[in-house]
Amino acid sequence: MGARLRVVLDQLVHVVDPDQASAALDLTVGLIATAPSGCTVDAIVPAGAEVSVAGVGEVRTLGLGRRELAASWQLGIAPGVGGGMIHSPTLMAPLVRHDRVHDNDQTTVTLWDLRAWDAPEQLSKSLVAWQRGMLRRAVKHADAVVVPSHAVAERLSELARLGDRVRVVAGAPPRRFAAPADAADRRAALTLPAQYVVLAGSAADLHDGFRGAAAAGIDAVVMGAPDGAEPRYAELASAAGLPERRAHIRGALDTADRAAVLAGASLFATTSSSAGWPWRAVEAMTLGIPVVAVDSGSHRDVIADGGMLVAAEEIADAMVEATDAAADRLRVLAADRSRAFSWASSAERLWGLHADL
Incomplete structure (x- = not known):
């Protein structure tokens, strides 16, 4: 049986960051299009969310809404998520203890910028605290932290002890981004x-x-x-x-x-x-x-x-x-x-x- 990559799509109902929400959907489409033979892409979503991306396999709908889920995962409480390969296109992820070696469970997250550390005045105090807390959880439990550039990777290495778990994967513009006819x-x-x-x-x-x-x-x-x-x-x-x-x-x-x-x-x-x-x-x-x-x-x-x-x-x-x-x-x-x-x-x-x- 092929591998199943489970993507966290947490902003389908409650959008916190429009750029990151759009990127999550575009990345999911890309993952489906480039999936190796026998591999599928599943989704993990908060309560009330519907996935409209063609080609997504199983959708795991959790019992909490996005806001409540963010608070729960910050505390390391992630019931009902399940294991396997999980990737979150943001820091919003079930970062809990798991066994990558014996159970083949993997959890990776993406960190798009470091404003919560370098320019906290640009964000709300609650979001700064949440992001910093989630990075601490990532240090403990993430198998990899994806960043969009080598400069971010270098700066992140000064903020957190992640060693070789930091990986660089660039972003992209929105799919079919072009000037509209009107x-x-x-x-x-x-x-x-x-x-x-x-x-x-x-x-x-x-x-x-x-x-x-x-x-x-x-x-x-x-x-x-x-x-x-x-x-x-x-x-x-x-x-x-x-x-x-x-x-x-x-x-x-x-x-x-x-x-x-x-x-x-x-x-x-x-x-x-x-x-x-x-x-x-x-x-x-x-x-x-x-x-x-x-x-x-x-x-x-x-x-x-x-x-x-x-x-x-x-x-x-x-x-x-x-x-x-x-x-x-x-x-x-x-x-x-x-x-x-x-x-x-x-x-x-x-x-x-x-x-x-």
Whole structure:
């Protein structure tokens, strides 16, 4: 009988992180498509969840909802889950004692970023505490912790004693990520100008991005801003020399709206240097948008030669260049680099990981 890989899909009803929720589904599709002969993909889901992914085998529906399950698993209480090969595309996993050698039980988890340690102000206090607690459980019970880049792996090794259990498996953009046919209408509905750059980063590091937009003489759009952050971000823009009317602050957008906004941008610039998977930068490269990023370990690993990597104080000058002389070259480089990432490739590496274990 072939192997059965059981994937934890915990955000089907209660979405905590839209990027990670989307990645979990895309990875599952990839695992099904690349499953070795005789192997199947099952799912473990909270109460009330329904799995709509074609090709999933057995679905184990647990008795607790997602919120209650998170609290239970943090305490190491995981009744009804069962054994076998289990992978969670997040830290949300039944991290309990098991016997990999004699029972062939395996539990692996994915850690997408280290904000809970390096930038805790970007998360709620409860989420920071939960993630730190789950990493402690992973140190005790995970057979492997998957991270999306070597920079994250290096930083994680400083935070936790995991030894050779840290494995690097890159992420990818959402499947079939492309500008929708009604992209112009979507941008109009979001009241965006004809020309703009898209900025990514926290309030603490967006100043350089706004300064770059001002230097390039172009409007700036920030996606995914926290609720109620618009006045603060507008003040940051003004302090950086960009008039408030030219700073367009938007909250979380669905995949189609996000693709529409990125597709219409002259440039994508990210000023964040924290260790993690750069979701928006990968999406921008997929659409062939010029990318400028603060030079950091994660950006060197993921963006590499697909964009301009510069020091924080050089962001403004790089943005001016990227919207002018270097624009065409950067579009080609971005599109070429984006082809390095796919969920099928990530899935194959994950199958290989479990085979190694």
